[in-house]
Amino acid sequence: MHEDMELSTSSPGPIDRVRTTLLATAEGFPVEPEILALRTALGPALDRGYFTPSEDERIRELYARYLHARTALHLSLQDLETHLPRWRRAKNPETIQAFALGWAAGCILMRAARYLVTEFHKEPVIRNLLNDAEPRFGIPDNSLDRIHRSASHPVTILRFLRAARFADRHAEDLERLRKDPDFAPVLDLLDQEKPLIELQKRSYAGSVLRYRWVRFRTRPVLTYRRIMWEIFETSGRAIAEMRNPFHAKRVPRKILHRVSGQLQPGDILITRHDDALSNLFLPGFWPHSALVIGHAEQRDALGIRVDADREKGSRPPHCILEAKKDGVRFRALEETLRVDAFVLLRPKHLSESDLKTVIERAFSHEGKLYDFSFDFTRADRLVCTEVIYRSFEGLNGIQFELQRRAGRFTFSAEDLLCQGLRRGFFEVVFLYGLPGNHFYTDERAQQILMRSLEELQ
Numbered sequence: 001m002h003e004d005m006e007l008s009t010s011s012p013g014p015i016d017r018v019r020t021t022l023l024a025t026a027e028g029f030p031v032e033p034e035i036l037a038l039r040t041a042l043g044p045a046l047d048r049g050y051f052t053p054s055e056d057e058r059i060r061e062l063y064a065r066y067l068h069a070r071t072a073l074h075l076s077l078q079d080l081e082t083h084l085p086r087w088r089r090a091k092n093p094e095t096i097q098a099f100a101l102g103w104a105a106g107c108i109l110m111r112a113a114r115y116l117v118t119e120f121h122k123e124p125v126i127r128n129l130l131n132d133a134e135p136r137f138g139i140p141d142n143s144l145d146r147i148h149r150s151a152s153h154p155v156t157i158l159r160f161l162r163a164a165r166f167a168d169r170h171a172e173d174l175e176r177l178r179k180d181p182d183f184a185p186v187l188d189l190l191d192q193e194k195p196l197i198e199l200q201k202r203s204y205a206g207s208v209l210r211y212r213w214v215r216f217r218t219r220p221v222l223t224y225r226r227i228m229w230e231i232f233e234t235s236g237r238a239i240a241e242m243r244n245p246f247h248a249k250r251v252p253r254k255i256l257h258r259v260s261g262q263l264q265p266g267d268i269l270i271t272r273h274d275d276a277l278s279n280l281f282l283p284g285f286w287p288h289s290a291l292v293i294g295h296a297e298q299r300d301a302l303g304i305r306v307d308a309d310r311e312k313g314s315r316p317p318h319c320i321l322e323a324k325k326d327g328v329r330f331r332a333l334e335e336t337l338r339v340d341a342f343v344l345l346r347p348k349h350l351s352e353s354d355l356k357t358v359i360e361r362a363f364s365h366e367g368k369l370y371d372f373s374f375d376f377t378r379a380d381r382l383v384c385t386e387v388i389y390r391s392f393e394g395l396n397g398i399q400f401e402l403q404r405r406a407g408r409f410t411f412s413a414e415d416l417l418c419q420g421l422r423r424g425f426f427e428v429v430f431l432y433g434l435p436g437n438h439f440y441t442d443e444r445a446q447q448i449l450m451r452s453l454e455e456l457q
Contacts (some may be wrong), residue, residue, distance in 0.1 A: 028069035028372020107193035113151035265294030290322035341433025
């Protein structure tokens, strides 16, 4: 019970989680100049009526990036939505913060749909390409048509306009948030979206008239709760069709306890969700990774010293550093292993001095945003495997080879497994969930994992 209470008070709240995800996804959405430049570059393909493999990959990569950012933003809004009734009853300042986040997310989603989905949907060659399922990029069947219908549906437009009216009525409340340094970037995002909002108002004059007629007949009260619900519902209409059913994760508590007692700083967890919504757009059977930073006593034994804020944030039960949609954060093992299958890797041939370097490097990345553009050339935003990559690279001969996918260099969790094991950088300590709900250790675990990797390739 005490551990659960500590987890709840130490973990960031929904406002903070959604804020960091929003700021990260804002850069992950393709912008209009990028879309128009791609449209121009694809002119010859549109003329000839088909795409070469390189052209195919370029357009799918951009679309998959959009889908990934869209899904992450929608999941964050769901997280926020579950807390709305409590905030509404309390009538505290968090209500306007929640609206600011939801309104900024809605504007970004509508802008991206207007520039990307509409532009692609009007070209039959592109539309047919992106409506085909492509497992390599995590693109489901008929997704472009579904998102286009959702974005252009009169109900979606009317809800967007209703939220815009609510934002106008509460403009002073929103502007006061700018004094909060955490929320100033959110207000900056809204400033950037103002041209779109005005364009939407002008473009859908007929929708405004219909909206006013419906409003006159029904005379609804434009409450905060209703406006927020409509933002969430509108943003998720198409995404909901792509979701897999929720199910109980297969890693049982007894396995969690067995693993927790044997973790060491520098261990790596590679995980898999069978339902895989958050991993839908990542390559391979094993799509996610996290780094074990250990508990304070283990770090003290290695002579690791970090600043007071990070030391406080990494207190028990937080012994994992993991990049997810809400950023690079310290997390509890129970959160990281709320999955269906996992592998625990341990570095070989690293001295205590090397492990100290690994953990200190990892700590330096805590608090950074998630990189929805998957750009390994920048260090201010990281994906899950990049935390591992930047923590271990160059230590005692450890070298990772980035893989070129869809025109950019990346490093997936499965790349980490294959290179790390075959080059002897790591060894398998535990394997659970492959095949079935079996738990394997040491050499047996490594044999089964290596065999599965060979079969998947």
